[in-house]
Each structure stands twice: as C-alpha cells, then as structure tokens.
Amino acid sequence: MPTSPTVKLNNGKQMPLVGFGLWKVDNATCADTVYNAIKTGYRLFDGACDYGNEVEAGQGVARAIKDGLVKREELFLVSKLWNSFHDKERVKPICKKQLADWGIDYFDLYIIHFPIALKYVDPSVRYPPGFFYEDNKVELSKATLQETYHAMEELYEEGLAKSIGVSNYTGTLLLDLERYAKHLPQTLQIEHHPYLVQQDLLDLCKRRGISVTAYSSFGPQSFLELDMQKAKDAPLLFDHETVKSIASKHGKTPAQVLLRWATQRGVAVIPKSNNPDRLAQNLDVCSFELAEEEIAKISSLDQGLRFNNPLNYGVPVPIFA
Secondary structure, three states: OOOOOEEEOOOOOEEEOEOEEOOOOOHHHHHHHHHHHHHHOOOEEEOOHHHOOHHHHHHHHHHHHHOOOOOHHHOEEEEEEOHHHOOHHHHHHHHHHHHHHHOOOOEOEEEEOOOOOEOOOOOOOOOOOOOOOEOOEOEEOOOOHHHHHHHHHHHHHHOOEOOEEEEOOOHHHHHHHHHHOOOOOOEEEEEOEOOEOOHHHHHHHHHHOOEEEEEOOOOOHHHHOOOOHHHHOOOOHHHOHHHHHHHHHHOOOHHHHHHHHHHOOOOEEOOOOOOHHHHHHHHOOOOOOOOHHHHHHHHOOOOOOOOOOHHHHOOOOOEEO
16 A cells, blocks of 8 residues: 655644545545545545534544544644634634534644735535625635734644645735744645646745645646636646656656656655545655756756636635725
8 A cells, every 4th residue: 555755844743745625525435435435545635614514534544543544643634724714813713613513622734825815704504605795706804814824823832733824925015924834834724736837835845944735736626627727728738748758757647747746855745536546646756766856957948837827717806895
C-alpha cells in the first residue's frame, strides 16, 4: 500500500505531502469515498464548510477508525473558515460546528478559505451559505483580515486547531499578515498548476517557512464540470504533449507527472478520485524523480492562468451592506 511522505510545518507538526481533496465529492458517496481512500493509504483529507459534505466525510472517518483501519492521531484533517464567518465573534462558534459535523475534537489544520469577508448568514438559515447573502447579491462584512486572523490564532492557542493557515492569499497579503500575526500561518493553500506557477509566491513562502499546498493541480480539468468557459478554452494538461511525453518516458500517467512536478518541488497536493486505481496512482507520486530539465519544461507552460476566481463563476462584484 502506497503512503505519503510528510513535510515538517513551522510549528514542528508533520503534514502528509499527498492528501485527498473533498471539493465536489458528492454527499451520497462521500462517506464511502473517504473510507476507501483511508483503506488505500490516504491520511490527509482536505475539507471545507463550503463543500457541504463535512458530516459525510466525518462518517467515513468514524467508520475507518471503528474498523481499525486507522487511529485519529494518524489522520491529518483539514477544514476551512468560510467567508461569511470572518467577524471575530463568529470564528470560534463556526469552527466548533464544523468539528461537530466531522465528529472530532480538533482540526489538524484550519484555514481561512478566501481573503474575503462576507455578511454573516446564520447556519440555521442556510448552510453552507455560499457567496450570496440574499436575492443573488454578494454583501461584504466590515471584518478585517487582521481581526479574523487573530480569532484563528485563538483557535490555535486553545487547541481547536493544531495548525492554522490561509488560502488564496497573495504575497502582499502575506507580508501584511506578518506585521500583525503572533503566529505565522503554517500553510498557504493556492491554485497551482503549470498554467499558474506563481513562483515568486512560492519563493516568498519558502523564505518565511510557510508550507504550500496546491489545489486544482490538473489545471482546467477541475473546472470543466462547472461549465466554466475559461476552462473550456484552455488546452487540457493531460493532453499537452510536454506532459504526455514525460509521462511516457517514466511509465506514469500524465496526472502522476503533474502531481510529481509539485511534490518534487516541495508543494503538497490534494487530488481526488473515485476510481480505486487512480486513487492509488495519485498517492504514489513520490516514488519516481523527474529530471531538472523536465521540471523546467513543465514550469515553462506558465501563462498566469487562474481559474478559481469568483468572477469566473458568475459571482457579481460585491457591495457593502
């Protein structure tokens, strides 16, 4: 059974370099998917309030623990603070709700999902709340990133989150965070694939001791099922001749090469699959080495092409409440 190597975070915790992403995992199959992924060897699961499947993910975890496949301390469970809960008094209550949904006492990593503060929506009204407040309007909260991050630090200090992180932050936001943080984030999660390398941001994180996790490692592939025009217009990385030729040379799939391009450069990945063979293949992406010139060839595909932009989903420009 393949296993993932780990990366040491700046607080001494060990995080698997390869995990399983829960974005777009159907509620009906999520519990079984998580259970089977644990059986395959996955130990990190990347969830979020916005994914709407944390209860089912927790059910899969609970069943795996009950069946003796794994112990809780062997898992690395990740969740995220949604935009609607940035006001400082909302952070701890929603974190506790998410922990209850998972059926656990702490998150191994809890992340600010976006540097966007939206007007509060009570979970009893709608959960997950999504981007819209009401009448298909996006309304902003006046919470600052600083107050939100300080509330995250309280979770860290109280042990509700063993590590904390941010997602979709730019280098400028990280440098600003550095001015007010008592505890630097352990991780930054970003869209990262050969069409969007963000090397300057990676270099900044390396100098600051912040570990980076990539989402959407396969580029446009992740966004086709969302009917995103920008993804339809981009050539699939799986079919790109550069990726295909390197995969053929190593006897690997294009997906494995794309994941290895990240992990060999120290970037963690969180792919997902419902296919048992691909589950194992995606986990086994640290057992071969790409040549430096192969890494450079893949990196040269960079176009600064970002797919995960709210405007690409048709989310309108927000207004203040």
